[in-house]
Amino acid sequence: MIKNIDVFENYPIPKAVFKMAFPTIAGMIVAVFYNMVDMFFVGQTGDPNQVAAVNVATPVFLFLMAIGNIFGVGGTSFLSRALGEKNYKKVSNITTFCFYIGLLAGVLGGALLIIFMDPILHSVGTSDNTFQLAKNYLFWLALGGPFVVLFCVYSNLIRGEGSANASMFGSMAGTITNIILDPIFILDSFCGIKCLGLGVSGAAMATIIGNIVSVIFYLCHVIFKSSIITINPKYLKLSRWILTGIITIGLPASLTNILMSLSNIAVNKFLVQYGDISVAGMGIAMKANMLVIFMQLGTGIGISPLVGYCFGAKNFNRLRGIIKFSVLYNVMVGVILTTIYFLFTEQIVSTFISGDGELVQETIKSGITCLKALMLSSPFIGILFILNFSFQGMGKAIPSLMLAISRQGFIFLPLIIILNSLIGFRGVILAQPIADLCSVTIAATMFFFVNKNFNKIEAKNS
DSSP states (O other), X not given: OOTTHHHHHTSOHHHXXXXXXXXXHHHHHHHHHHHHHXXXXXXXXXXXXXXXHHHHHHHHHHHHHHHHHHHHHHHHHHHHHHHHTTOHHHHHHHHHHHHHHHHHHHHHHHHHHHHTHHHHHHHTTOOTTTHHHHHHHHHHHHHTHHHHHHHHHHHHHXXXXXXXXXXHHHHHHHHHHHHHHHHHHHOSEETTEEOOOOTHHHHHHHHHHHHHHHHHHHHHHHHHTOSSOOOOGGGOOOOHHHHHHHHHHHXXXXXXXXXXXXXXXXXXXXXXXXXXXHHHHHHHHHHHHHHHHHHXXXXXXXXXXXXXXXXXXXXXXXXXXXXXHHHHHHHHHHHHHHHHHHHSHXXXXXXXXXXXXXXXXXXXXXXXXXXXXXXXXXXXHHHHHHHHHHHHHHTOHHHHHHHHHIIIIITHHHHHHHHHHHHTHHHHHHHHHHHHHHHHHHHHHHHHHHHHHHHHHHHHHO
16 A cells, blocks of 8 residues: 555645645745854854855755756656656666665765865855865765755655655754754854854754664665655666666756756956955845745655655646646745745844944845845746746656756856846846746746647647
8 A cells, every 4th residue: 555645636725735735835844944043153153255165056956856856856747747647666676776876976976076165166156265264064965965956856865755754854854953053063162162163164064964864764765665766676677767767857957957056156256346345245145035935845855755646647627726726826925925024134134143333234234235236036937937947747747847947947047147248236126026027927827738739639638
């Protein structure tokens, strides 16, 4: 008996969405807080250069997460459709492949980052003031590459089998570990207790240890509790159909992370001409904005297995209902959070860096301006996430790929170049929200045509 089938087939749509999405959202909120806590404790050093160093190194780290998402998101989409088809042997083949090839990819990805770290950091907008700090931070993250990749793989696959709570608990275990270790590793002292004072290196170490804890939790779930996910090598097949099925959706999902990295790099490259204060301010704004993004992103990720299962089972009416309900929910969340952020922008930014010095105050001022700009698209960006992850769940590679390269690719990059030349600093920070709104329009248009195809299939089968 396969566990969790009821949530895919029989739960009312709101209950099914909440069952799958809420644990995902909760896990992502906790992940946001640990990212915020990282920036918070680095900010407590009172050194804007360390804040800027974390900001310029983070996009490079996202490349490791992109590798994980090839096998995590791609594997989950494939897995969900196989469950809808009730082909359980295929599910075992898929999940085993994702573990072993994902592990290998994590080792290779981390090694490449270490080998080519200097030229990479020189190319992403690192200044003389932040280069060594960024290098220290990235080294430890690259060293933990296999665990970063496996975390991305299993947080998705376990959700794909319907065990959203287990996925959330694994993520929370690592996040809580990170939060506890951050002050111990980063600061010289905390609450009167002498700490290690490792600065940005300590932040990276805490992150990797947190990932290790999550991976251990996930492997225990797979070995002792999962009814379909396995790491048994007897199910490992290095076949073209598995690789193609994963890559078809995993690559566009990975491309989203890669383009996110490139867009952050582009932002930093343009901002560095306005000084390290601008880079630090945007770094704080991006961390603060993550709560809004991740809450809406969590809904999209959470419903992806539901959409994939319904697509595999050809239950298009339920599929439409899931998407409609999720879009309405995300828009409501976006409006509420945007209102709160605009009312309390200064208080939110000020929590990330402390001190009364002139540089600190300039950083806060820059962060306020950047955060208000980023929030302009927040009421609507959740629509994009719902539709994009729905396309991924359905195995629709082309729409997924188009959305991946639009928001932070062929729309964003020309915008940031043009707007920077026209209005300078404000143009750089407005490029992302404008690209977001354009991408939402593209996503809605694509779904209109996909839905028309569903109607044709239903008419043919009726």
